[in-house]
Amino acid sequence: MARKAASAKDVAELAGVSRAAVSRCFTPGASLSPKTRERILQAADQLGYQVNRLASGLIRNETGIVALIAAEISTPYRSHLLSALTERLQQAGKVALMINTDRSDDSVEQALRHAISYRTDAAIFLSGMPARSLAETCLRNGMRLVLINRDEERPGSLRLRLDDAEAGRRAVALLLAAGCKRLGLASSAADTPSLTERERGFREAATAAGAEFIEERRGPTSYETGQELGMALLTQPNRPDGIFCTTDLMACGIIDVARWRFGIAIPDDLSLIGFDDIAQAGWEGYALTTFSQPIEEIAAKSVDWLISGEQKNEAEEVLLEPKLIMRRTVRQIYVSDTEDRRQQ
Amino acid sequence: MARKAASAKDVAELAGVSRAAVSRCFTPGASLSPKTRERILQAADQLGYQVNRLASGLIRNETGIVALIAAEISTPYRSHLLSALTERLQQAGKVALMINTDRSDDSVEQALRHAISYRTDAAIFLSGMPARSLAETCLRNGMRLVLINRDEERPGSLRLRLDDAEAGRRAVALLLAAGCKRLGLASSAADTPSLTERERGFREAATAAGAEFIEERRGPTSYETGQELGMALLTQPNRPDGIFCTTDLMACGIIDVARWRFGIAIPDDLSLIGFDDIAQAGWEGYALTTFSQPIEEIAAKSVDWLISGEQKNEAEEVLLEPKLIMRRTVRQIYVSDTEDRRQQ
DNA sequence: CTGAAAGCGCTTACAG
DNA sequence: CTGAAAGCGCTTACAG
Structure with a gap:
């Protein structure tokens, strides 16, 4: 045979x-x-x-493979982005090598070494950061780097960021406009650049507005953490009536706890704003007002940059705007009752 | 440079x-x-x-790459399985090449050609089926094939299946035991082997038990389809009081419609059973009684088979049992009120 | 234990 | 437009 x-x-x-x-x-x-x-x-x-792409890659010094480096790849937001990236890559005639990390420097380095050993044309980071020296090695080998929502830059790489702080600020404005008297900030303890920025924007705006607020940060970024956050925030003697939660996944946990354990009516007694616009945020049971990540745009810009263009030595950076998606978890007080009905 | x-x-x-x-x-x-x-x-x-794994792969005729071929990779069940597979593969020193298909024969063939051109050691199919002739080409090249929840077999490949029909049967038994008088079967029109089997098992058992039942099948396998299914089923003149939904994602849609549009109490007025045990099924707002896919076991068995063992010429097959996860969407009538309280 | 040499399957100047 | 030849970076008998 x-x-x-x-x-x-x-x-x-x-x-x-x-x-x-x-x-x-x-x-x-x-x-x-x-x-x-x-x-x-x-x-x-x-x-x-x-x-045989192995042989041709060897000769042409271009394999058509691009590495996708990410942690927690089955999370709604992450898997959505990965899916968009994979699809675009395929349309561009490339192929995606998926590498799972646990966010530790070690596993990120491991991932990048894998990428190097397969001579991938590029690596896209959704989690973690390549060490400076390793990144330079990559660039020297002609490998391109794109960093999605990372806080540092690397020379020669493309960095795609969202204006996370602005979202935090807008959340405060929105909550205040809805008549909330006592604000809450809910986040995980993950200390991821995006989360930290969202928190910073919130604090900044709340402080500037002289608004009273409390905050809770704990655990990994998950639904279960959301439940804990909900318990912590809603058992306070003077509980918040308007919460900004840095992630939809956690916001869903807060909603469920508020609704099913405390019987709190949303948005009447509690307004809530999330971030990411995951599929579940659009589900009827949540109808979460949130900021959407422009996932298709991120994916498109990433692969466009990869396939076109010369390698430069400065880092390129593009800043994208999260878009506010109005659903039904923020009380609307500007509209009178009758107008409200007419609008529907 | x-x-x-x-x-x-x-x-x-x-x-x-x-x-x-x-x-x-x-x-x-x-x-x-x-x-x-x-x-x-x-x-x-x-x-x-x-x-350089390209060069070594060329020589050793073993690249360490395995292709993951799947449609709709950002869906909760799919992304969970993909994540488990990727992780196991990495632990075994392999690396995952993710290929997106749209389930059409054409795109599946395309995917497999990609895999071949990179000389992947194996291909794991989560969606679609390779044409017989192509599959043979793969085998002849020493590539291994694993088929997850596919209905046909291919010589030399590993086929992992769930006893889907049995789950359908058990769902009927459970619903009947809960005192449901009129059953409902809800499914998508995707005609995927797993779904068809679950439906078959349900019909079989319902018919055997002489139970009255209606069924609705429509659309793609999604939350939105679940909402449509809910509307269709719950607006019937004599609506079902016990529904088996072939997929958790759709079941969530049914729950939301029942609860928020019709004010139907679950499980008091409507019992519901899903399938997959996606993360959302465990969320407090759903607490869906469902059958879990043994995802870790599927992943483990797949990569164990890939890395070990000689190539044989017959197809191997392993049948896994979905496990019933009791949560709170099926009414419990066997337990008296006081016993019920004691149990908690 | 170690090296020289052949060979994996391709691409790409270089000539014609 | 086309072919002979060199070379990409590795591995693996084969000798020593």
């Missing part, structure tokens, strides 16, 4: 041409007479020939 | 040994004196050398 796929040599022999010719047949733009091309294509088809 | 990573040649020169020696240094079990190894390791470290 042959354990080898057909090679260019096999095709060449069958078609009665040189190995070079069959190579040209599969490299766009190479000169080849229509007749020869036809003969080669037919032979290739007959043999089930597929060019 | 050097655009090339350090190669074995560079390391060999720096360490004053042959290229063969540095190759041996990085292949487990190759004979090499401790002294030489030490010198090589040091040189490699200094140069930031990583063996």
Whole structure:
């Protein structure tokens, strides 16, 4: 039993041409007479020939592989972004190598070494950061780096960020406009750049507005943490009536606790704003007012940058705007009762 | 600017040994004196050398890459499975190539061709099926195939299935035991092997028990379809009081519609059973009684089979049991009120 | 234990 | 337009 796929040599022999010719047949733009091309294509088809990307990658110094480096890849937001990225990559003729990390420097380094050993054309970081020295090694090898929502930059890389702080500020304004008297900030203890920025924006605006607020930060970024956050915030003697939660996943936990354990009416007795616009935020049971991450835009910009353009030595940076998605967890007091009905 | 990573040649020169020696240094079990190894390791470290898996894959006919072929990869169940698979693969020293399909034969074929061109050691199918002829080509090249929840088999491949029909049957029994008088079967129109089996088991058992039931099948497998299903089922003149929904995602949609649009109390006025045990099924707002897919077991069995063992010519098959997860969407009537309280 | 040499499957100047 | 030849970075018998 042959354990080898057909090679260019096999095709060449069958078609009665040189190995070079069959190579040209599969490299766009190479000169080849229509007749020869036809003969080669037919032979290739007959043999089930597929060019070996390992070999061609070795020669051309371009593998068509790009590494996706991320932690917690089954989380709603993360998996959505990964999906968008994978799809765009495929449309651009690239292929995605998924590498799971646990966010530790060690595992991120490990991931990047994997990427290097497969000579990926690029690496996209959704979690963690490559050490400066390793990043330089990558660049020297012609590998491109894109950093999504990371707080540092690396020379030669593309950095895509959201204006997280602005979202925190807008959340405060919104909550105050809804008549909330006592604000709450809920976040995980993950200390991820995006979360920290959202928190900072919130504190800044709340302080500037002279608003009273309390905050709770704990645990990993999860639904369960949301439940704990809800318990902590809602058992306070003077509990908040307007909460900004740095992540939808946690906000869902807060909503459930408020509703099912305390019977708190949302948005009448408690207004809540999340971040990410995960699918569940749009579910009827949550209808969460939140800020959406422009996932398709992030994915598009990332792969556009990867496939086009020359390598530069400065870092490029693009700042995207989260968009406010109004749903039904923030009380609307500006609209009178009758107008409210007319609007529906 | 050097655009090339350090190669074995560079390391060999720096360490004053042959290229063969540095190759041996990085292949487990190759004979090499401790002294030489030490010198090589040091040189490699200094140069930031990583063996080029493209070149080694070419020679050894083993790339360490395994393709994950799936549709709708950001769905809760799918992304969870993908995450487990990726993790196990990494632990086994392999790396995951993620390929997105849209389930059409065409895109599945495309995906497999991609896998072939990168000479992946294996392909794991979570969606779609490789055409018989293509599958044979793969096997001939020594590529291993694992099919998860697929209805056909392919010689030489591993097929992992769940006893979906049995779950459908158990759902009927459970609903009947809960005192439901009129059953409902809710499913998407996706015609996926797993769904069809779950439906079949339900119909079989319902018919055998002489139970009255209605069914609704429509749309893709999504939360939104669940909402439609809920509308269709709950607006019936004689609506069901016990529903088996072939997927948790859709079940969540049904719950929300029942609760928020019709004010139906769950489980008092409507019992509901799902399938998959996605994270949301465990959320406080749903607390969905459901069947769990043994995801970790599926992942473990898949990669164990891949890394160990000889290629055989018959297809192997393993049948896994979905496990009933009792939560709070099925009415409990066997337990008297006082006993009920004692149990808590 | 170690090295020289052949070979994996491709691409790409270089000539013609 | 086409082929012969060199070379990408590795591994692996084969000798010593």
